[in-house]
Amino acid sequence: MRNFNDDFKYNGVKRVLQNLKKIEAPLNFEQKLFERINQGEFEKELSFIDKLFLPSRIIPSAGLAVTIVLIFFLTNIFVPSIDENPLLANPRVRIDVISKNINTDPAKVENKTKQKTNNDVFESTEKAQLNLKNKSNKKTNSTNDPNLGIRITGMSTQSNTYYNGSIPASVSQNGTINKRGLDYKQIYLQRLQRAQIEQMRKRIEALLRNSNR
């Protein structure tokens, strides 16, 4: 076992170190010391808040904050705003054309739509007939189908207006519907409603063909 107390091995080094000249304090050591003490020149203990605002701490944190702000602005500048693009903006809701009866249940909606469509069509047909009787005495070769409730105006000489609920539609003389002056609302039709409309369209075409014969 190595004996650390046995300093014999390093006796020479020990002697050399012990013979080194002793360093002494300068003569004015105490004078300077007490001057410093009396003047209070020693380091003052910084409080926690003072330490927080040291340049060594505040500079990196300020740099980090500025970098974050810059990154935020740079990333937002190059992203187009959806609100500013009119083509991407949602259409403005018009209160005067919103349907009063809104039912969210699809089955009920389909049934109600079916009934309502038929009723509306009948009502509008009756109104249209009355208007025609009152306003015009001219004979037309138009075809009236009370069961269907549709007035075909392909051969009519005057433009007629059909009322379907809240949507007034303008029909021209040649039977095409134009959007001029049209107050309409785009609605999404259910599959059943589309099928019904398609069926009605076919029947009208068939009636037109029969009437031409």
Place this chain on the structure above:
Amino acid sequence: MTEKNFNDFTDEELIVEFQNNNTVVAFEILVKRYKNPLMNYVFRFLGDYELCNDVVQETMIKVYRYKDSYRSIAKFSTWIYTIAGNLAKTELQRQKRRKMFSINAYGKDNDENYEIPDNRYRPDTETDSGIKNEIIQKAILKISLAYRQAVILRDIQELSYEEISEIMNITVGTVKSRINRGRSQLQKLLKHIYKELEIK
């Protein structure tokens, strides 16, 4: 109580007197007792007289200011040596940073003339007796910090292993190990002049 009486007090009694009654005379006696040993210790540690003077002054100021943090369970000498050692280490780190900074800064302004200081004529080297002392001092500064502190405390300051263990906050076994390693390194560094020194 007069200063004459205080001179008979032990270090621990003096610091307690300073703590309890704020007796400046007691502090002055402590300064007188420790200024030279601390100067010797810190100078061997740093190798610069001016820096050493500043560090020892700072140590005394710390003792004055933080007198209440001294506890009677420890020896006053170990407490004051610990403070001086820590301050000396801090100063060494500062010096390293300054050297790195000056090396980086050097060459930026080529027009500027730099004067390389000649330490041979500095007062700190003049106090040492001759070139051999300077060589020994340089050799001490070359050994690693932990070994250097242990060797200085043991062979120059002649403190006990237990005191060194307390100052360095390591076990006595580690102290002995470090001292022997430090001595070994010194022996290698001084082998050129070792025989000559031994003869004298």
